[in-house]
Amino acid sequence: MPEKTPDAPGAPDTALFLRSDDVMAEAVRHARLPLCITDPNLPDNPIIYANAAFCELTGYAMEEVTGRNCRFLQGRDTTAESVAAVRKLLAGQSVDTVEIVNYRKDGSAFLNALQIGPVLDPEGRVRYFFGSQLDVSAKRAAERQAQALADRELRHRLGNIVNVMSVIIRMSAQEETSGSELGRILTGRLEALGKAHIDSIVQPARSTPELRALALQLLSVYAPMGRRQVLLSGTEYALPEHLISPLTLVLHELATNAVKHGAFSCAGGKVQLSWSADGQALQLRWEESGGPAVSVPRRRHGSAIIRKLVSASGGALDFDWQATGLVVTASFTL
Template sequence: MREKNRSKTDAQDAGDRLVARHVREDPFAAAFKATRMPMIVTDPNQDDNPIIFCNTSFEKLTGYSGDELVGRNCRILQGPGTDKTTVARIREAVGAGRDIAVDILNYRKDGTTFWNALFISPVRDDEGRIVYFFASQLDFTNVKSREAELAAARHQAEEEVAKNTADLRAALAAKTLLVHEVDHRVKNNLLTMASIVKLQARTTKDESQKRTLMAVLNRVEALSTVQRKLFTLDDIARFDVADFARELVTDLIGGIGREDIHLTLDLQPLYVPAVKATPLSLILNELVGDAVRRGLSDGGGEIHIVVKRLNGHFLIRIEDTVKPVEPDPESAEFSRLLLEASAQQLDAQIERSSQGRKTIVNVTLLVDEHQENGH
């Protein structure tokens, strides 16, 4: 019992040291704790590679409290139905210090089972030594349980289409379900990528590398927001730019944590085909990020976002009033190239004007009427 208590104490101490490296206001530490994706960190340098840190989502998923989890190996989630071959693959990957993604049947504290899309990745220090293992989980029990039903429905739909083209609706419904499942996987991968970049940024001491990682993280999270929006929509063919802009800008400005940034929004529902969602999200993200880099994050100011239909065009306007700060030249150049590439994909026009401390950027694009209103 004494040895068990000591192991738990060592694991707790390791978790405390990990958290202590980051200031309380660190938005990335806060994101790790608050994200809806269950995540844990383990310490391979301690006996039995115990859990040293877990977020609230992981506690909710498993039914265990953080106090019950810290100091224990992840095998606490295994049970009689857990595939031993999968467990062996995980053990081998951890022993070899490499990434692994598997689907595994796990058990909650109350004994109920759930299918876990598990991703494990080592976190190394500047000398290449493994200091932690990061693991993210995704409960896809509903997807797993529906696989047989989807397969049967798809087979039946194919037979019916062959007999009678009037039954194509069944095939289209099955296709929609499959697209949602693909979006679900893409969103999961983007969240996992973002989590890995966050952890890497925390362990990186070079400030230039850290800024680059944060820039990558910012764009990955913008794409993740798009995927989440598409995944939760009943109509996967259309994308509401206004709804996305509200969430993106609120998150970006809120993440800075400054009360001297005044945000105003003039947003009208503006639907575009889903294929335009990604370049539009990057444009919005870059333009708001440009305002942040030019002074919002240092001296505060005002930012006003407009999304509306105007004179047969779709208009996105970003207005900001800030005390100018010279942005990093490399970051500014990369942002410009990304804006140009995204605008080219959309056949959009980007016009910028500045007067004193005020900068206005208008993004206009044409979308056919049937594309906006079609389903």
């Protein structure tokens, strides 16, 4: 159907609208959000009023838009689906938002978050439709860029996890001759590693895990008496992504050893984990107490693996089997 022009028969009387609906007209006129009012009781549901913000967004003067259906803002990249969604809202006389590509007077496109809704008279009949426009082009572009960065970061993390798992499997297979023991050790190591990374991936509000939370979560699982056997000391510290794997495996191996031979093998044993960071390195100290008498182990398969992983990340690990309990110090380069 041809668009109406301001001079065509049956064109809207903007002045009448402004006089008869003073309060609404003032609200529309001064709103910073682009707004227009259409009259579905006139042929082709033309615009009868548009505020200054609408004119600024589209580049059209009010006299250029009144009397015309809003479809004049559509163009080459306007999708049939978005047009159908607009028509459905009008037909259903409901309030909702449709994202639709519209065009300014100068021909430039923008993604319009168009909200449409009816204005009813006292008898419940539709008197007008309002349309509010919001240019969300920059917002959607930023969202797409952020998603691309997140996808790239996820691929990077998954690649790191696979590399570390390969090292664990290779070294464990070299050091263990029993198939059942190898399976048990691999299961524990890979589960600890996977949980640490999964927790950091599925919580977007926290890009990297906090050291205290990670340590408490991991060690509490191993301690037979729960958190009462775990003493943590250190400031809040968000772990860099490259330290999640080595630190998780260090804590897993130390906790496993504590369950077998150290502080976690009895109810009265305790593990104290403390840390500090100076901008150059993260320093950790693991100290066991209250457990059985300590002797230097003959086999050090677990310690060999975590030494190699810590060394690969630019750090160092030291074991001190004191009579009162194992003491381990670690340094991770930042």
